[in-house]
Amino acid sequence: MLSEKLQNELNTQMNSEFFAEYEYLSMAAYFHSMNLDGFANYFHVQSQEEHFHAMKIFHFILDKGGKADLQQIAKPNTEFKSPLSVFETALEHEKKVTKAINKLMDEAISENDHAVNSFLRWYIDEQVEEESLAGKALAKMQIIKGQGEGLLILDQEFAQRTFAPPKE
Numbered sequence: 001m002l003s004e005k006l007q008n009e010l011n012t013q014m015n016s017e018f019f020a021e022y023e024y025l026s027m028a029a030y031f032h033s034m035n036l037d038g039f040a041n042y043f044h045v046q047s048q049e050e051h052f053h054a055m056k057i058f059h060f061i062l063d064k065g066g067k068a069d070l071q072q073i074a075k076p077n078t079e080f081k082s083p084l085s086v087f088e089t090a091l092e093h094e095k096k097v098t099k100a101i102n103k104l105m106d107e108a109i110s111e112n113d114h115a116v117n118s119f120l121r122w123y124i125d126e127q128v129e130e131e132s133l134a135g136k137a138l139a140k141m142q143i144i145k146g147q148g149e150g151l152l153i154l155d156q157e158f159a160q161r162t163f164a165p166p167k168e
């Protein structure tokens with residue numbers, strides 16, 4: 001049985017993951033409109049990752065006999081200053097998610113809820129990967145100053161990314 005507080009916080013995190021799915025999909029659309037299909041693929045795959053993150057919480061809440069409280073998903077940003085700014089936003093977003101997961105874990109620990117604690121460990125490990133991936137992509141964009149022929153080279157690299165459900 002989840003406490004009301006943990007259930008609410010898990011639902012908030014689930015909504016935030018669905019919103020991230022939207023945000024990354026919007027970034028994919030932005031790059032698609034620039035004919036940078038590899039970049040679009042990178043963010044499309046990222047949006048699929050976020051969907052997986054959201055659904056994992058959804059199923060956990062249900063498995064615990066709780067209420068998965070689906071809420072409205074906010075409209076994502078659809079205007080971007082530059083390709084480089086998209087990657088800056090992505091890294092900032094992942095840092096915020098890490099903080100939110102850590103806060104959730106703090107609550108699980110303070111309530112001595114071992115099941116939620118165990119569940120959240122997966123997210124803590126996943127966020128190390130998420131921040132690393134976003135950080136490396138941003139660093140590459142900074143090397144090419146977010147423009148020029150470098151974009152085409154990175155476009156080829158990002159075209160290779162595929163979605164595979166993360167290890168449970």
Ligand code: FEO
Nearest residue numbers: 017050053097130
């Ligand atoms: Fe669901 Fe990118 O963290």
